[in-house]
Amino acid sequence: ILSVGTNTLTAIFTASNATNYVSPLTNTVSLVVNSAYAFNLTEWLKGQTMSPAILAKLAIGGASSALANDGEIPVVTLDSDKLFLSAIVRTNGPVGLVVVGEVGASLTNWSTNGVAVTTSTNTNEVPVGHQRRVFSIDRSNSATRQFLRLKATMP
Incomplete structure (x- = not known):
């Protein structure tokens, strides 16, 4: 569940064919939920x-x-x-x-x-x-x- 403000999400991707890929790959992203769209x-x-x-x-x-x-x-x-x-x-x-x-x-x-x-x-x-x-x-x-x-x- 996301809340108003900055939310940090971590996703782990695992390639099914690891040739020429680094697997698993971890990526972290930040998602900002604007209070104009959430009720406070x-x-x-x-x-x-x-x-x-x-x-x-x-x-x-x-x-x-x-x-x-x-x-x-x-x-x-x-x-x-x-x-x-x-x-x-x-x-x-x-x-x-x-x-x-x-x-x-x-x-x-x-x-x-x-x-x-x-x-x-x-x-x-x-x-x-x-x-x-x-x-x-x-x-x-x-x-x-x-x-x-x-x-x-x-x-």
Whole structure:
């Protein structure tokens, strides 16, 4: 696993036909992983302490930091058959960060059963390391009242 910064890798090559070759040949290379492409939670937090509100901001909306107000609010739409919730979701976050859609007929009992998730083709204003995902539930064969929410968790 590579981390942000300089990583030293050693490769050993063994020629199958050693005629005119030095075998095995050892070569060491340095590989630099740019922090612009790797996610750094400490940097993103900007000194803030993780809380449920900060976790929601980290996982949903595309905020550039815990202090920024540049995230996008999820959008709810519906048609005659489905209820949709479209949101920008972080995909390059800390290990274990998960965002799921949950459905409930009341605000006390929630389940992921029946929630479909697709990746939107709309990439307008979606930051690097994020995807716009559409969470949906079928309204045609269910309770007259349904709620759809996003839940973010991280170990």
